[in-house]
Amino acid sequence: MFKAFDEMNFIFLVVGVAGFVAGANMRVLDPLLPLIGLDLGVEATTLAIVLTAYSFSYGMFQFVYGPLSEKYGKIKVMFWASVIAAIMSLISAQVNSVTQLTILRFFTGAGVGGLIPLGLAWVSDNTPYVERQSALARLIACVMLGTIFGPSSSGFIAQIYGWRVVFFMYFALFLLNAIMLLFIIKARQKIDISLPLDKNWQFSSQLKILRDPWVRIVLCTVFLEGALFHGVHAFSGTFLQERFDLSMSVSGLLVATFGIGAILYTFCVKKLVLIMGQEGLVLGGGFILFICYIAMPIVPDWRYCGVIIFLTGFGFFMLHNTLQTCSSEMVPAQRGIALCMHGFSMLVGTSVGVFLSAYIIRVSDYFYAYIVSAIGLIFLASIFKTFLKKRNHKVNSFIEF
Numbered sequence: 001m002f003k004a005f006d007e008m009n010f011i012f013l014v015v016g017v018a019g020f021v022a023g024a025n026m027r028v029l030d031p032l033l034p035l036i037g038l039d040l041g042v043e044a045t046t047l048a049i050v051l052t053a054y055s056f057s058y059g060m061f062q063f064v065y066g067p068l069s070e071k072y073g074k075i076k077v078m079f080w081a082s083v084i085a086a087i088m089s090l091i092s093a094q095v096n097s098v099t100q101l102t103i104l105r106f107f108t109g110a111g112v113g114g115l116i117p118l119g120l121a122w123v124s125d126n127t128p129y130v131e132r133q134s135a136l137a138r139l140i141a142c143v144m145l146g147t148i149f150g151p152s153s154s155g156f157i158a159q160i161y162g163w164r165v166v167f168f169m170y171f172a173l174f175l176l177n178a179i180m181l182l183f184i185i186k187a188r189q190k191i192d193i194s195l196p197l198d199k200n201w202q203f204s205s206q207l208k209i210l211r212d213p214w215v216r217i218v219l220c221t222v223f224l225e226g227a228l229f230h231g232v233h234a235f236s237g238t239f240l241q242e243r244f245d246l247s248m249s250v251s252g253l254l255v256a257t258f259g260i261g262a263i264l265y266t267f268c269v270k271k272l273v274l275i276m277g278q279e280g281l282v283l284g285g286g287f288i289l290f291i292c293y294i295a296m297p298i299v300p301d302w303r304y305c306g307v308i309i310f311l312t313g314f315g316f317f318m319l320h321n322t323l324q325t326c327s328s329e330m331v332p333a334q335r336g337i338a339l340c341m342h343g344f345s346m347l348v349g350t351s352v353g354v355f356l357s358a359y360i361i362r363v364s365d366y367f368y369a370y371i372v373s374a375i376g377l378i379f380l381a382s383i384f385k386t387f388l389k390k391r392n393h394k395v396n397s398f399i400e401f
Helices: 004-026 033-040 044-060 062-072 074-092 098-112 116-125 129-161 163-187 204-209 213-233 236-244 248-295 302-328 332-363 366-395
Strands: none
Touching (some): 004 074, 004 098, 033 044, 044 062, 044 236, 062 074, 074 116, 116 302, 129 248, 204 332, 213 302, 213 332, 236 366, 248 366, 302 332, 302 366
């Protein structure tokens, strides 16, 4: 048996791997939509239903994962979530219609939804508050590495071997992660203590949390952030291919620069918090997103898009990680449920945003989809900054990232 120190670091590693694979899978279809649409005989925008189904199930199942993690333990629930994602990825490689792919991505999203939020909750539970900032930053970096690997590798692999091979790859990755999680469960049976749940365990905890006005403000902001940002961002790869006639591999690499910008943020976050404060991060992130989304549809050369998407990743996490921090402190005694509700709000918002963005693109153009999102994001950041300032003044404390 390995020493406690080594054991905990190994668990951190496995949780990081789970975040990496989940982050990669969330963005895996971005550069593949035109190819899949061509193979299945539909337009790329028609496949918005596939993205919406994935995001909706990811969010909806947070109501299940939160209470389950409090009872059975976060690592055990993450294991079964990885198993579900692995099986669904394997079957997804065999689809012959949009309907089949939509159903399978719905259940894949249900599985992946049990990885990142519970990983964040486990790290928060097992890290002293003074060290939590750097620990969460490392996990976020793993997720962002996944968002880099996902679109860049899927575009490259699909261009050479076909898009179905991508799903076989994710079957192997999720299976490997499940095996690592199972090893932890077998080696250390008491990672989390199982607790009894009352007869209304599915909804009672969530309803109690929602009684707090601040919780409602945070979760509504997260929902709108998901809709306004991720809605149009999901079509970035398709936009690059259609606007500049780029290959899947090149567009995938450009989309992957989002993750590089996010990783850079994780290295700068300590200094940024000290210099700008939470309110400054929120407003600064919103302003960067506003400029980037205004510029994206009007730049004359595709090379500028790489820089824009890079800055988008940096700006998004200035805003999103502040919201994530607020969510992690909403109910410290039930952090698993709180962060799962955060995930629910984000992914349902994303589902709505993808649907609306696809509609705007079909009836008009990418230009209007980006402009609507840009204006919405700067207004959202300004409004939440006001609420956050009042909240921090009221409690007379500053919550570090």
